[in-house]
Structure formats: C-alpha cells, structure tokens
Amino acid sequence: MAPEEKSENSEHAEHPEHSEGGRYTAKGKEFTRDTRYIQTRITTDGRDGFxxxxxxxRLVAARACPWANRAIIVRRLLGLEDAISLGTPGPTHDARSWTFDLDPGGKDPVLGIERLQEAYFARDPEYPRGITVPAIVDTTTGAVVTNDFAQMTLDLSSEWVDHHRDGAPDLYPxxxxxxxxxxxxxxFREVNNGVYRCxxxxSQEAYDTAYARLWESLDWLEDRLAGQRYLVGDTITEADVRLFTTLVRFDxxxxxxxxxxxxxxxxxxxxWGYARDLFQTPGFGxxxxxxQIKEHYYVVHTDINPTQIVPQGPDLSGWLTAHGRDQLGGRPFGGGSAPGPVREGERVEAGHSPLA
Incomplete structure (x- = not known):
C-alpha cells in the first residue's frame, strides 16, 4: 500500500454505521476512512502466492467509484485489456455488497456471482470489513486477491510490464x-478523501475543519497547475490519475x-483547464x-439524501471545450502513444457522457 493511504486511520475501530444501508455519518464525529485493505500483491515473482x-x-471495478475508476484508467492507459478482464458492477449497492445488476441475469459473466461479497467470502468466509471496489479476483478460485487500490495501480505499472501495450506510458517513473x-x-488526505470528510x-465543527483543509489544498493545486501542464514532470503520471477521478466528480x-x-x-x-485536458485525453474521459456516478452518490447515501432524488444537472458540454493546456508544453504519453479505441463491451453507455 502506498504510504499516504496506509498511515491515515490505519488502527481505528470498525465503523458500525457502515453496516447499515445508506448510513455513512456518525453524529458528532468526523468521517474516518477504514484504510485496512487486503495487502496481498500480484507480482512478477509471485512472492505472495499470486x-x-x-x-x-479479473478486475472488478464500478465506474461510479473514484477509487475503482483509477484502476480502470490505468488498465486502459497501459493496454492491459487482454491480460486482465474487467467486471463492472452497477452504480448502486446495499449494506452487503456491490451487485452485478448490469449483466445478463444479474451475474458476472466470468465469475458467475451476483454479489462481489461472494468473492470476498471465497477468500475469507468471515471477512469483517467493507466489500469494496476495485478488487482483483483470481478466476481459478473465485476469491479476491486484493482490494488495496493504492498499491494495485502501482503494481499494474511496475509488475505487469511484460503485458503492457506498445507505446504504454511510464506512469510511475x-x-x-x-x-x-x-x-x-x-x-489523498486533503482532496480525494477530503471531499468525503466534508x-x-x-458535526458542524468536523465539516468546517474538513472544508478548510479541502480548499486550502485545491488552491495549492490551482497555483501549482497554473504554470505546468501535469502534476509531476512533463508527462501524465499516477498522480494525475489519482487527482482526476476526484475532479471529474466535483461539480x-x-x-x-x-x-x-x-x-x-x-x-x-x-x-478546470487541467481536468478538461485529461478528460479529452484517451484513457481518461x-x-x-x-x-452512474450521480446515481451512486445520490441514491446510496440516504443519510444525506433521504429522498434519493438524482439531479438533472450540471450541463456536461463544457468538458469538451478547448482547454489550451497544450501551450504549457508537456508530452501526455512521454515517448509513447495514446491507447487505441475503447474495446467493444467496455464503452460508456450512450448518453452517459458528452463523449458517448
């Protein structure tokens, strides 16, 4: 696990409120994320047995979830479609699990399961924590190998090199x-997780603190990106992937x-220019x-949206407007190239994006 995501709240107690469908807040308390994940890794040398x-x-990753969206983007940028298959649960879930309600018969066509929970229980029948995405499942056993989303994308870059497409970028140079x-x-601390803390x-105090921290870091990012096209260096890296999935959900x-x-x-x-630049780059938007993003948040979080009404807006056409970021220089894929067209069966449904 990346150090920043392993350290925060790694020892805090279980969240009983998370076992209740639609409940994510604890009255009078700040939001803390349980960052204890299955840390088994899939490596070239197979040192963890995989x-x-x-x-x-099989990568199981709901398009609605920003943490899972990271893995979908990295898999596509690196051209791992032939090496790792993709299963996409629907945008909503209950207290038990993400479900494969978008697939024929409500079952994942490869794993043959209705709920991702089944793959977690195949590994540990008494698995005690949340059933999260992304998760990588071993199709030979039907059991989850890892749900450590931070380490997962780094390993896709560093351990799966032999299966990268020609022209794949180096996302973690x-x-x-x-x-x-x-x-x-x-x-991670102030933006990716900061929006959730808000x-x-x-409590009002917890919200006010989280809000101040979030905007201090967004202002820092605004200043940083005013003079450079990407977050680190002159090419797209893992850092851009991680920030993008929060920015694209912001408005x-x-x-x-x-x-x-x-x-x-x-x-x-x-x-805004940076986010549009990435959105218009193959592999991101x-x-x-x-x-699915809006349905997930507004329907699942019933404690903060009890009516489950999903708003019609905002207008998404702005995502396709000119961004002018290329004037800052930079080479999106370094010495490599953009990924090809999205594979059949993995395209976003028509009408769900200004690109679709």
Whole structure:
C-alpha cells in the first residue's frame, strides 16, 4: 500500500454505521476512512502466492467509484485489456455488497456471482470489513486477491510490464517517484478523501475543519497547475490519475451533495483547464459514466439524501471545450502513444457522457 493511504486511520475501530444501508455519518464525529485493505500483491515473482499471469485475474471495478475508476484508467492507459478482464458492477449497492445488476441475469459473466461479497467470502468466509471496489479476483478460485487500490495501480505499472501495450506510458517513473508520492500523499488526505470528510461530517465543527483543509489544498493545486501542464514532470503520471477521478466528480456530485461549495471546479481556471485536458485525453474521459456516478452518490447515501432524488444537472458540454493546456508544453504519453479505441463491451453507455 502506498504510504499516504496506509498511515491515515490505519488502527481505528470498525465503523458500525457502515453496516447499515445508506448510513455513512456518525453524529458528532468526523468521517474516518477504514484504510485496512487486503495487502496481498500480484507480482512478477509471485512472492505472495499470486504471480502475474495473463488471463488469470479479473478486475472488478464500478465506474461510479473514484477509487475503482483509477484502476480502470490505468488498465486502459497501459493496454492491459487482454491480460486482465474487467467486471463492472452497477452504480448502486446495499449494506452487503456491490451487485452485478448490469449483466445478463444479474451475474458476472466470468465469475458467475451476483454479489462481489461472494468473492470476498471465497477468500475469507468471515471477512469483517467493507466489500469494496476495485478488487482483483483470481478466476481459478473465485476469491479476491486484493482490494488495496493504492498499491494495485502501482503494481499494474511496475509488475505487469511484460503485458503492457506498445507505446504504454511510464506512469510511475523511477526518477520522479519521491515527488509523485509526496503529491499523492497530500492529494489523498486533503482532496480525494477530503471531499468525503466534508460530505460525511457528523458535526458542524468536523465539516468546517474538513472544508478548510479541502480548499486550502485545491488552491495549492490551482497555483501549482497554473504554470505546468501535469502534476509531476512533463508527462501524465499516477498522480494525475489519482487527482482526476476526484475532479471529474466535483461539480456533478461533491459541490452540492458533499457541500464542497465554495465554488465550482469550472470556476477555477487552472484546475478546470487541467481536468478538461485529461478528460479529452484517451484513457481518461472515455472511462467516465456521469449517469452512474450521480446515481451512486445520490441514491446510496440516504443519510444525506433521504429522498434519493438524482439531479438533472450540471450541463456536461463544457468538458469538451478547448482547454489550451497544450501551450504549457508537456508530452501526455512521454515517448509513447495514446491507447487505441475503447474495446467493444467496455464503452460508456450512450448518453452517459458528452463523449458517448
């Protein structure tokens, strides 16, 4: 697990409120994320018992979830479609699990299960924590190998190199890893998880603190990106993937639903241009399903949206407007190239994105 995501709240108690469908807040308390994940890794040498092997593993990743969206983007950028299959649960879930309600018969066509929970229980019949996405499942046993989303994408970059497409970018270059890790640490704590601390705050004080931390870091990012095209170096890296999945959800969900409403993303010139630049880059925007994103947040979080009404807006056409970020230089894929068209069966449904 990446150090920034392993350290925060790693020892805190279980969250009883999370065992109740639709409940994510604890009255009078700040929101804390349980960051204890299954840390088993799939590696070239198979030191944890799971060697890299094309066709053996299935990535289960809901398009609605920002943490899962990371893995979908990295898999596509690196061209791992033939090596690791993709299962996509529907946008909503109950207290028990994500379900495969988008698939024929309500079952994942490869794993043959209705609920992701079944794959977790295949590994541990008494698995005690949340059934989270993304998860990588061993198709030979039907059991989850890992749900450690932070380490997962790093391993896709570093351990699956033999299966990368020709022209795949280096998303975690050796010479920039220290800076990438430092940026990722702040972005995770204050932005990726910061929007949740605002939305699931159980007191005014907890919300006010989370809000201040979020906007301090968004202003820092605005300043940083005013003079450079990407977060670290002059190419797309893991850091950009991690920030993008929060930014692309900001105006559609976090601004209103999570009360992150000092201003919209579209009112921050550098961040808005940066987000549009990535959205229009193959591998990013073509993974985004705004309809599923909105349905997930507004329907699942019944404690903060008891009516489960999903808003019609915002207008998404702005995502396709000119961004001008290429004037800052930079090479999106370094010495490599963009991924090809999205595979048949993995395309975002028509009408769910301005790109679709």
């Amino acid at each position: 060697p890299v092997e094309a066709g053996r593993y 050796e010479g920039l890893r220290e800076e990438i890790d430092a940026v990722n640490d702040r972005v 939305g699931f705050a159980g 559609a969900v976090y601004h209103g639903h999570f009360k992150c409403n000092r201003n919209k993303l579209s009112e921050m010139p550098a961040l 073509d993974t985004i399903d705004f309809a």
